[in-house]
């Protein structure tokens with residue numbers, strides 16, 4: 378397929394996402410099924426155009442004065458892939474599958490300037506969420522929002538139970554894998570440009586052997602910030618598929634005990650296979666709240682990696698940025714309060730409650746932590762920055778709030794957005 382056919386494919390997928398408000402991964406999969414002649418390079422190029430378009434949908438539409446899928450797809454090539462209008466016209470000439478050049482939109486793009494656009498358009502975020510970004514990041518909010526519209530790297534975590542980071546990097550040499558900047562076991566594969574494809578690392582034999590996991594560096598950093606000691610008893614109360622459970626198990630070198638629980642059994646199920654592959658021996662998995670009874674008032678650390686809007690992961694899931702509603706935010710807020718209140722019962726006196734989200738919205742972050750300590754006077758917030766500075770001396774620093782909670786972002790730590798806060802239970 379030449380560029381024209383790929384562009385046409387991306388336009389079809391973008392139209393499908395718009396018309397049926399469906400997740401991007403589903404729309405791309407369906408397109409692939411109904412276009413079996415397209416090779417894997419074509420599919421990934423089309424995927425890149427679609428994801429890039431969704432990341433910067435508002436600013437593309439504003440600059441092109443056109444929000445059609447055609448305008449968005451062309452804007453990707455011109456604004457994100459570095460093609461000039463002339464080079465693009467040359468590439469498409471004589472390609473019978475190429476869509477027509479949107480002449481009016483191209484003319485608009487050549488005269489309009491992003492600095493003249495409304496602020497939320499410059500930041501490529503929904504207007505209703507702008508006040509939350511301003512509250513979170515002050516004058517830096519547009520830069521923070523723009524960084525959430527960039528392509529993310531592919532991050533891996535070397536599993537120190539099986540292989541040290543150097544050994545994993547050597548095994549993945551062809552992928553261009555490098556040590557990541559902050560997390561101690563982190564490995565980074567740069568995002569690549571244009572139509573370039575990220576390697577399918579989960580097809581590697583070394584992955585099957587458990588040498589590494591795919592995990593954003595931000596998720597690795599917050600796992601390290603939990604700062605477990607070898608013999609600790611930890612409850613991972615929202616364990617999901619086990620990303621943080623696995624990281625903690627490796628940090629604890631298979632010592633102590635981690636109890637992994639999730640209210641949703643389906644989400645928890647993949648953890649069994651992952652634990653086996655990773656060689657963990659210090660994790661017990663629970664899928665019924667009754668199974669946690671014996672842990673009440675008994676855990677050194679309880680982790681609440683709470684359900685959230687996922688605004689910190691917009692680079693990877695840009696379609697969710699446009700689907701997020703005030704109502705779904707409200708739902709998440711109430712789930713977070715429930716999870717925190719239920720989880721807290723398992724913290725021993727003198728123990729620690731850790732609250733994490735992959736969101737950057739203050740309502741889900743600082744406000745929840747503060748509301749929790751206000752309602753639970755036996756808990757108090759503890760600054761997390763000193764731990765960060767001890768663990769990652771000299772590394773780029775995240776945002777640190779008044780009460781000492783941390784917010785990692787693509788613009789500060791080069792990771793997904795994550796919120797991390799620690800509350801200690803007073804010793805009785």
Ligand SMILES: C[S@@+](CC[C@H](N)C(=O)[O-])C[C@H]1O[C@@H](n2cnc3c(N)ncnc32)[C@H](O)[C@@H]1O
Nearest residue numbers: 615616617619620621640641644682683684716
């Ligand atoms: C952000 S995800 C967890 C991701 C996981 N910790 C990881 O690192 O891969 C949040 C999880 O919280 C679970 N959850 C939501 N409400 C809960 C509750 N009240 N109690 C326990 N788990 C809950 C959801 O099922 C979901 O799997």
